[in-house]
Amino acid sequence: MTKAFKEEKSQAAESSNNIGRSTVQVELDELESQSDEEPHSNDQEQDSTRSDRPKRNKRPPVRYGFEDLVSYALLTSSEDPSTFQEAIESSKKDKWMEAMVEENESLSKNKTWELTELPKGKKPIGCKWVFKKKEAVSEKEGERFKARLVANGYSQRHGIDYDKAFSPVVRHTSIRAVLALVADQDLELEQLDVKTAFLLSFMGIWRKRFSWNNQRGSSNLIGYTRCEYDCCVYVRILEDGSYIFLLLYVDDMLIAAKSMCEVNRLKSLLHKEFEMKDLGVAKKILGMEIRRDREARKLWLSQKNYIRKVLEKFSMLDAKPVSTPLANHFRLSGSQCPKNEEEIENMSKVPYASAVGCLMYAMVCTRPDLAHAVSTVSRQPGTNSVVGYVDADYAGEVDDRRSTTGYVFTLSGGPICWKSILQSIVAMSTTEAEYMAVAEAAKEALWLKGLVKELGLNQGGVQMHCDSQRAIYLAKNQVYHARTKHIDVRFHKIRELIVTGDIVLEKVHTSENAADMLTKPVTTAKFKHCLDLVNVSSL
Structure with a gap:
């Protein structure tokens, strides 16, 4: 369960004008702290000394490894605002504010967190806004402005719920493997976008509503099996012996199947549980453009x-x-x-x-x-x-x-x-x-x-x-x-x-x-x- 804590100076009556403040803090259950232990006498004597010491600013570690390349690379060469202040001072501030209000409403509607008092001696995990402009799905819609409220996961510590809260992230190899099958078997390829990514980042709603992460990875509701080799790939064998695949990457979903009827059936099931946007035929995933020649059964990925x-x-x-x-x-x-x-x-x-x-x-x-x-x-x-x-x-x-x-x-x-x-x-x-x-x-x-x-x-x-x-x-x-x-x-x-x-x-x-x-x-x-x-x- 995700919990939101009240700050002493912020009351429930605050309106959406405070949308950019860090008034919402997130903590995971079982987050332990050494401060829960009984203080020693030596610690009490040094309290005054410690309070006089300058506090160092905590910053997220800079990593250039293979694990978090998507969030890093999609922001490096972008003109999107990196902070709330930049968003409200930009020429598109109305669009960004609308996106943040929509995100807040979606979080409230889905009861993402439970408002409670911060336990004594506990340190909450902070949140920040992430902004992203996405290319138009069709000429009528124009580009989309998206704002996400995310937890500062870098402030977690190893051994204390470090591996229990995570976003569902499919491996790039799995994406390419499924796309290879899409080209070779001429499968339908559709894409969905979940409006509230905060829920998915803790995987709780998947466990609660679909039971996709129970023993052996099978689902009692819709019969999907989670792959043992990639927990973000779900597979179902249909009556005609063909397969339908569902791939998850935080708030992006890819669905591949031979029958468009089966694709639409899965979309309907997902729409009942989540607020999401149907993007139609997949044209771009994680910054990779998808181009197909279905007659020749060829598919290209491009990052031009x-x-x-x-x-x-x-x-x-x-x-x-x-x-x-x-x-x-x-x-x-x-x-x-x-x-x-x-x-x-x-x-x-x-x-x-x-x-x-x-x-x-x-x-x-x-x-x-x-x-x-x-x-x-x-x-x-x-x-x-x-x-x-x-x-x-x-x-x-x-x-x-x-x-x-x-x-x-x-x-x-x-x-x-x-x-x-x-x-x-x-x-x-x-x-x-x-x-x-x-x-x-x-x-x-x-x-x-x-x-x-x-x-x-x-x-x-x-x-x-x-x-x-x-x-x-x-x-x-x-x-x-x-x-x-x-x-x-x-x-x-x-x-x-x-x-x-x-x-x-x-x-x-x-x-x-x-x-x-x-x-x-x-x-x-x-x-x-x-x-x-x-x-x-x-x-």
Whole structure:
């Protein structure tokens, strides 16, 4: 249950004029605090001293990892207001105020929180407004102004309800996997937008009304099953043997099915429980534009507008384009970091982290060709089945001589999952580096196999292509080798997966390994060929 606490100076009689104040505070049940403990005498003696100390301002941590890229990237290159003050001072203040009033009314109507007194010694979690303009669904409607009231989750602490409150966020890989099935099986693809995201952020209403998160993930109301491999993907097998999929990303929903009647039936069920807007045929999700050629059974994902905004943000619209993200002679080293105060001062004026964050979101969503480049600068077959390519660049890191692992998986010929990352330990040979890369890719392959199986595909062993014959031999041969006895046992899991048939490891020529572009800079011709192998092209 979400609780809202009264502040001493704010009364219930306050009107919507106070909509921008932080008068509403949120706390989760079972939020414990050390202040509940009996104070010691020493603590009492130091109270006066503590009160005189200056209080440090708490700020959310700045992260440029893979976990919160959507909220970060969708705001980086936007002209939307970032604070309440900016919203009411903008030329569109009437629109923003209308959006905030609508959000408040929706929260009240759905009884999102229970007004109560703040328990003694408890510290509530604050809230803030997030503003976003969304493109028009149709020419008649025009652009939409949305305001969301969100909890400052960064003020939570590990071990105290840190993992109990979260937004339902589907993995990008799951989105691409379902879209691959949409293209291949010519499914209907519809989109919905929930008006009140605050409810979804705590998942409580899903548990309460649909029981989608009970044991085994089955629903007693409408017969949907939650995927074990992605808790934000729901599947139902229809009477004719076809499938209907529901994907959740906070307040955005995607529905895919062969029959439009089944899609409309699910929409009706959802409309009874939530206030939502039917956006019709899905054209854009999480900043990714969706284009389809249903006759040819092809689907494209594009971030053209997002990338254009990023270029505008960093004044690079007129920059000269290049054929590859990194030249094949390009190398970065820690020795190139600023060393003296003057260099540090100059570098502080460069929005390096912001640029990397923007590129990282593009890479995670639609651009596997940027994976190795982003990985570098951020270090301070066509059948209806999953196919993978894996490669390693031995000792490519200049500073500590670690190797780079790169892999990409395709479904129905299109890339759905990729990664470029430094290996955690130093490999002592090319074979060892390739072997560890295969083991790392095998973990993702196992997850993908489970996911597509729940999506209705009869997936056998996942084919993984590697260009190292020695690494393949090492993975298939369990005989003791003196030269490989030092390899960590966790990497030998690949041997078990090959024996059970979950992974089918095959040799591919280096020139035909699409993962080559994810481990090191390559020539223009090789780079374009790698993109062709995974069907990545310009629109």
